[in-house]
Amino acid sequence: MTAAKERGAEKEGECKMEAQKIKSDGKVTTLLLADFKLSLVNALRRAIINGVSTLAMDDVTIYKNTSPMYDEILASRLGLIPLxxxxxxxxxxxxxxxxxxxxxxxxxxxxxxxxxxxxxTPVYPETLIINLKEGESVELEAKAVFGTGQEHIKFSPAHVFYHFYPVIDIKKGAIKEAEKIAALCPIDILEGSGDKLSVKKGKLQDCILCKACEDFAGSDNIKISSDAKRTVFEIETWGQLETKDILDQALECLTEELNEISKKV
Ligand code: SF4
Structure with missing residues (x-):
């Protein structure tokens, strides 16, 4: 291959990145990122955790607290309530x-x-703050401000993680104890009946690659591996923002940071 052709092939490779939404239920959004560099995927995860601004209680004035709970613990509990x-x-x-x-x-x-x-208002109104017994009382004022996860984790909008796309190879033909193997799966994505074992429809990306099935059945029967070119990226909001807003703000934050570098060059 000539140098020009190689450069052409590299360019083609650069354009191959693809993102696809595979699941979203309002709370959890799962994306499939194909041909993304892992460093970029991790940068996005960090931008979500540290760069998105949300509201949280930050300054608490306690006028009265005759409960056994220390003022500091009470203030900390208030800070962790998603707003x-x-x-x-x-x-x-x-x-x-x-x-x-x-x-x-x-x-x-x-x-x-x-x-x-x-x-x-609090995202989860039923969140327990304190149990006051007869005669105990609490009087306080709490100020909520905007902040990011970089300042304190209470401002972080979501739990974010990623893993390579799972590959599950099940031997063709009869599998001994198929039901038992399926029952071992901690997230219940395997289906076992008689001597037949399969992955439930649409559940493959949920595999957490724990290999519990392979350890029991042996790698001749079921082999777990992963496709390093595809990443399953999951965002579970704590409720302050919709996952779409979280993603948009994180991307904005990343772009701003990159522009900042560009301005300095
Ligand atoms: S590797 Fe773990 S999560 Fe994946 S199918 Fe096997 S038991 Fe289930």
Missing amino acids: KTDSAIKKSKKEFLFKLKETGPKTIHASDLIPSDKDV
Whole structure:
């Protein structure tokens, strides 16, 4: 191959990257990234965790706390409550207040916090904050501000991970103890009946490559490997933002960082 042809082949290779949404249920979005460099995939994961801005309680003033829970623990619990952070909220103000004034006996949930802005509410109202016994009381004010995971993990919008695309080779013909092998799969993607073993339809990408099936059945019967050219990329939102917004903001953040480098060159 001539040098020009090689360069041409490289160029073709550069353009092969493909992203495809394979699953999305509002909470979890799964993408299939083909021919992406792993360093780029990891940069995207880090941009999501560290670069996307969300709201979280950051400054808590405790006026009264006669419960056995230390003030610091109470403040930490409040900080970890995910708050709805859509783009309209982002444009409206820089900080939001929540008030809490309760006396036991009462179980206090996130829904008992009184927000200064009715649109800024806890994602999970049933989140338990504290259980107050008879006579115990709590009075506080918490200020929610915008921040990123780089400042504190409470601002991080999602749990993100990736793995290579699984390849499951099942021997053609009869497989002994197929049902038992299927039952061993921790995420239940195998189907076993009689001496037949197969992967459930549309479930292949969920395989976590644990090899529990291969260890039991032997690699002559089932062989687990992975395709390093394809990456399964999963984003599970904590609820502050939709996964689409998270991805858009992370990509914006990456672009800004790269432009910053470009400006300096
Ligand atoms: S490797 Fe693990 S997750 Fe994948 S099919 Fe086998 S048992 Fe299931």
